Amino acid sequence: MKVEAGTEDLVQKDRAHLWHSMAKYNEKAAPMIVSEGEGSWFTATDGKKYLDGVSGLWCLNLGHGRQEIAQAAYDQLLNMSYSPLTMSHVPAIELSTKISELLGESYTTYFSNSGSEANEVAFKIARQYHAQNGKPEKYKIISRYRAYHGSTLGALSATAQANRKTKYGPSAPGFLHVPPPYSYRSSFADRANSDLAAADYVEEVINWEDPETVAAFILEPYISGGGVIIPSPEYLTRVAEICRKYDVLLILDEVVSGFGRTGEMFGFMHSKDAQPDIITMAKGLTSGYLPLGATAVRSTIYERFKKQETKAHFRHISTFGGHPAACAVALKSIEILERERIVERVATVSQSILSKLHQLNMLPQVGEVRGIGFLYGIELVEDKETKAPLSDEKVGAILAACKEKGLIIGRNGDTIPGYQNVLIIAPPLSSTEDDLHFLVRTID
Numbered sequence: 001m002k003v004e005a006g007t008e009d010l011v012q013k014d015r016a017h018l019w020h021s022m023a024k025y026n027e028k029a030a031p032m033i034v035s036e037g038e039g040s041w042f043t044a045t046d047g048k049k050y051l052d053g054v055s056g057l058w059c060l061n062l063g064h065g066r067q068e069i070a071q072a073a074y075d076q077l078l079n080m081s082y083s084p085l086t087m088s089h090v091p092a093i094e095l096s097t098k099i100s101e102l103l104g105e106s107y108t109t110y111f112s113n114s115g116s117e118a119n120e121v122a123f124k125i126a127r128q129y130h131a132q133n134g135k136p137e138k139y140k141i142i143s144r145y146r147a148y149h150g151s152t153l154g155a156l157s158a159t160a161q162a163n164r165k166t167k168y169g170p171s172a173p174g175f176l177h178v179p180p181p182y183s184y185r186s187s188f189a190d191r192a193n194s195d196l197a198a199a200d201y202v203e204e205v206i207n208w209e210d211p212e213t214v215a216a217f218i219l220e221p222y223i224s225g226g227g228v229i230i231p232s233p234e235y236l237t238r239v240a241e242i243c244r245k246y247d248v249l250l251i252l253d254e255v256v257s258g259f260g261r262t263g264e265m266f267g268f269m270h271s272k273d274a275q276p277d278i279i280t281m282a283k284g285l286t287s288g289y290l291p292l293g294a295t296a297v298r299s300t301i302y303e304r305f306k307k308q309e310t311k312a313h314f315r316h317i318s319t320f321g322g323h324p325a326a327c328a329v330a331l332k333s334i335e336i337l338e339r340e341r342i343v344e345r346v347a348t349v350s351q352s353i354l355s356k357l358h359q360l361n362m363l364p365q366v367g368e369v370r371g372i373g374f375l376y377g378i379e380l381v382e383d384k385e386t387k388a389p390l391s392d393e394k395v396g397a398i399l400a401a402c403k404e405k406g407l408i409i410g411r412n413g414d415t416i417p418g419y420q421n422v423l424i425i426a427p428p429l430s431s432t433e434d435d436l437h438f439l440v441r442t443i444d
């Protein structure tokens with residue numbers, strides 16, 4: 001829907017009736033009403049064009065305005081507008097088969113509508129799988145501090161960012177957290193090996209809890225919203241080995257890292273022997289064009305659910321999960337990723353962006369620059385020695401200055417009170433050289 005620039009009437013209706021995600025209520029600042037988009041850029045009703053340096057919410061991987069994707073949705077909606085997955089339909093069959101092919105082993109996929117739901121489904125499958133193996137007491141889910149796994153109550157229980165959880169009551173029973181592999185502010189004395197120390201700590205916790213009570217460990221291969229934390233590839237290899245040892249299912253949340261964001265089709269592909277038992281996806285799956293979540297499960301796990309008795313069924317249903325138009329859009333989006341060799345390009349171009357961003361390390365407020373693929377974080381500090389986080393106001397001023405110059409970037413979620421000090425940059429994977437040049441120059 002096109003709108004006229006600066007329409008006061010829209011601003012009033014927005015303030016009266018539209019409840020925004022996350023944003024602090026601000027009577028004075030007009031809402032940013034996005035009206036048009038082209039490639040990595042969008043136009044707002046203030047009449048200005050902005051480069052979207054966070055791909056919407058890390059999802060608009062192919063940028064705005066891909067006609068083929070819109071056409072795929074249009075064709076599917078005309079041909080067959082809706083069918084639930086209590087029955088079956090061709091786009092879901094083709095997409096689940098494609099996901100299995102991309103993962104390199106046989107997986108069976110349960111579709112939903114979002115990343116939060118994809119994780120909820122993963123937790124329920126993990127618990128039921130163990131129960132079906134005669135171990136109903138194997139129900140605990142481990143996740144990491146700083147992790148974000150979604151906003152619904154189960155996914156929020158796995159999320160471990162303090163400020164996101166206050167006022168919503170206690171976490172669901174059976175969720176516990178371990179420290180992330182965060183070498184810049186490591187919980188472990190041996191900083192040089194802190195990634196592996198963080199992995200070994202997972203094993204300690206499994207033992208303290210009793211392996212017979214632990215169902216699964218969920219993690220992002222690279223923490224995104226929690227501050228762009230990029231461990232060595234060996235971290236995930238070690239974690240996967242520990243999970244196998246204790247029959248703890250390895251759930252990889254690839255909601256952000258999936259579909260090329262890190263320069264591999266999936267983030268786990270940077271690490272050896274880290275094939276997940278369950279992998280969750282959303283966002284880049286449809287390149288943000290329509291909502292879709294997916295929980296892909298090793299087919300060997302799915303085998304345990306292939307029984308005639310009602311009690312063995314997976315008791316979960318989603319009206320819109322795996323909507324035919326969303327599946328058709330995902331298939332087209334993956335086709336474009338492959339045809340235009342976008343993931344390979346991300347891996348190559350990323351090196352030069354990172355080396356330019358690393359030059360910012362010379363600035364007194366830059367504590368650390370981190371990144372992989374098209375996912376970058378700049379951790380800002382008041383003082384390099386003490387590593388005290390840069391104040392909320394100063395980080396906010398940097399974001400506002402970028403916006404003033406036509407660049408939208410983000411910051412980490414509410415990890416620890418007082419620590420929202422990581423700038424987050426995740427441009428569309430199809431950004432042109434000029435777009436990327438503008439991005440780096442503006443941040444500089």
Ligand code: PLP
Pocket residue numbers: 057113114115116117119148149150151220224225253255256282283
């Ligand atoms: N997992 C991760 C890593 C995410 O970053 C997000 C959203 O930002 C989610 C899960 C939840 O996805 P959704 O917002 O689609 O529910």
